[in-house]
Amino acid sequence: xxxxxxxxxxxxxxxxxxxxxxxxxxxxxxxxxxxxxxxxxxxxxxxxxxxxxxxxxxxxxxxxxxxxxxxxxxxxxxxxxxxxxxxxxxxxxxxxxxxxxxxxxxxxxxxxxxxxxxxxxxxxxxxxxxxxxxxxxxxxxxxxxxxxxxxxxxxxxxxxxxxxxxxxxxxxxxxxxxxxxxxxxxxxxxxxxxxxxxxxxxxxxxxxxxxxxxxxxxxxxxxxxxxxxxxxxxxxxxxxxxxxxxxxxxxxxxxxxxxxxxxxxxxxxxxxxxxxxxxxxxxxxxxxxxxxxxxxxxxxxxxxxxxxxxxxxxxxxxxxxxxxxxxxxxxxxxxxxxxxxxxxxxxxxxxxxxxxxxxxxxxxxxxxxxxxxxxxxxxxxxxxxxxxxxxxxxxxxxxxxxxxxxxxxxxxxxxxxxxxxxxxxxxxxxxxxxxxxxxxxxxxxxxxxxxxx
Numbered sequence: 001x002x003x004x005x006x007x008x009x010x011x012x013x014x015x016x017x018x019x020x021x022x023x024x025x026x027x028x029x030x031x032x033x034x035x036x037x038x039x040x041x042x043x044x045x046x047x048x049x050x051x052x053x054x055x056x057x058x059x060x061x062x063x064x065x066x067x068x069x070x071x072x073x074x075x076x077x078x079x080x081x082x083x084x085x086x087x088x089x090x091x092x093x094x095x096x097x098x099x100x101x102x103x104x105x106x107x108x109x110x111x112x113x114x115x116x117x118x119x120x121x122x123x124x125x126x127x128x129x130x131x132x133x134x135x136x137x138x139x140x141x142x143x144x145x146x147x148x149x150x151x152x153x154x155x156x157x158x159x160x161x162x163x164x165x166x167x168x169x170x171x172x173x174x175x176x177x178x179x180x181x182x183x184x185x186x187x188x189x190x191x192x193x194x195x196x197x198x199x200x201x202x203x204x205x206x207x208x209x210x211x212x213x214x215x216x217x218x219x220x221x222x223x224x225x226x227x228x229x230x231x232x233x234x235x236x237x238x239x240x241x242x243x244x245x246x247x248x249x250x251x252x253x254x255x256x257x258x259x260x261x262x263x264x265x266x267x268x269x270x271x272x273x274x275x276x277x278x279x280x281x282x283x284x285x286x287x288x289x290x291x292x293x294x295x296x297x298x299x300x301x302x303x304x305x306x307x308x309x310x311x312x313x314x315x316x317x318x319x320x321x322x323x324x325x326x327x328x329x330x331x332x333x334x335x336x337x338x339x340x341x342x343x344x345x346x347x348x349x350x351x352x353x354x355x356x357x358x359x360x361x362x363x364x365x366x367x368x369x370x371x372x373x374x375x376x377x378x379x380x381x382x383x384x385x386x387x388x389x390x391x392x393x394x395x396x397x398x399x400x401x402x403x404x405x406x407x408x409x410x411x412x413x414x415x416x417x418x419x420x421x422x423x424x425x426x427x428x429x430x431x432x433x434x435x436x437x438x439x440x441x442x443x444x445x446x447x448x449x450x451x452x453x
Contacts (some may be wrong), residue, residue: 016172017165043124043143044113050139054082055130067170081140081363084130093134098123098140105136117141182211186218198226229399243285246278288418291349300343300429307339310347310373310382317351318371325367328359333372340380340450346426351384353419354446358386361444377453384444391438399436407443423448 046359060144083093088104105127112128126139129362185202192200201222202215253261253271261267311334318330319360340347351371358369364387391399400420427434438444 008174013169013172013279016175018168020168020172021165024161028161032144039126039143040122043141047113047124047126047139047141050141051126051128051137054137054139083138085136086134097138099138102138102140147442184209184216189218193222197420198222198229206248212416235332239285239289242410246281248277249278273412285418288422300430302341302430305341305343307341308347310340310342310380312337313344313347314351314373316370317348319357321355325359327365327367328366329366331370333370333374335372336373338373338375338380338452340452342430342450346429350382350423350426351449353385353423356390357419357446358384358444362386363389363434364388375452380450380452382448382450385443387443390440390442390444391436392440393438396436396438400434 028358067108079144081094081098083092083099083102084091085104088103091100093099100117102116102125107138112126114127116123116125122143124141124143126137128137129135130137156231189200201219202362204212204215204219242426253275256270257268261271262451314332314334318332321328355369359367372381372385372386374381374383426450427450432448432450436444436448436449438448
């Protein structure tokens, strides 16, 4: 049976508690060790001073030559654990059971001053020669500073540690809940969005921390998604509108023919022509939509493409228009015979879209179309300029949107507003740029730029 996983808040609380407690314990150990070193060093200085005094006293020959005198003098000392010995035999020792645990240091194996633990208490032991011939002295002192600290302040110290741990627990719980609440805010917003409230956004704080950066990124992503949904809704609406018009015309003519028009040859022929025209319009729109859908999904690997000569595709395309329409005056300017890695079908489709727009949106008797090809700073520039009705500057940024058509030109042609959308998508497949310049009543210039690879 799987154990229940802790919540993020509980995990963060335990993690913070573990980290803070570990730091506190390490700090405490370092403090105790530092204090112990200081206490022992201080005690060594004291015991060394005691030895210096004893050595000065035993430099008196009246004392050093008479064992009884040594005993008599040493008996006067109070509060010191001292033992005098010679030839591995004690001459004098203060009354203490601690001497039973301490050997004579006749072979000088240990250092003069050493630390001993007697009944788990630390002591400083000095074992050293004195001035008197053959005599040695042992001075034993408890490290009383450390002992006093442990005895007097241990309870306070443990209480402080416990208090610190409690504070760390409260602090870790507060921080973890604050962290989780920020995440919960994001989760609640996502839940609101799932309930079809797509315009909901995560509120930002004034802290400008990492959470706010994530929330800003999330809000920006939702802005893009909402814009995409809006465009999709507009696309469906526009497509429905464009399909409704020819279908309504078809329905009207078919009803008329069904009632009485089929007996009138003129009306019959006219209705059939109209119906065929509307069917062709719908076929063209469906084909444009399929082209746009394919372009949306298509991925171009430039490494697997071969170079083609752009001028050959330009001349091949305009020849077809010259045959069909003698009112078009083409002016071709090719500065260099440039090669580019691009699909021939895509390049031809781009040219057809731009030339078709130049013809559709033109109110002049003679349609003039300039096509210029040049290489500028390793960029291939293809420019198509007409002498048509132009585009208002405020609408230029919209003409590449799907189904967008300038109102004034809506009734003048059978365009569905998909051409430049398809062109923009094709150009993006090759990492190119599309720019549009126009002046009302005079011209429209479309500039396509590709990096020459």
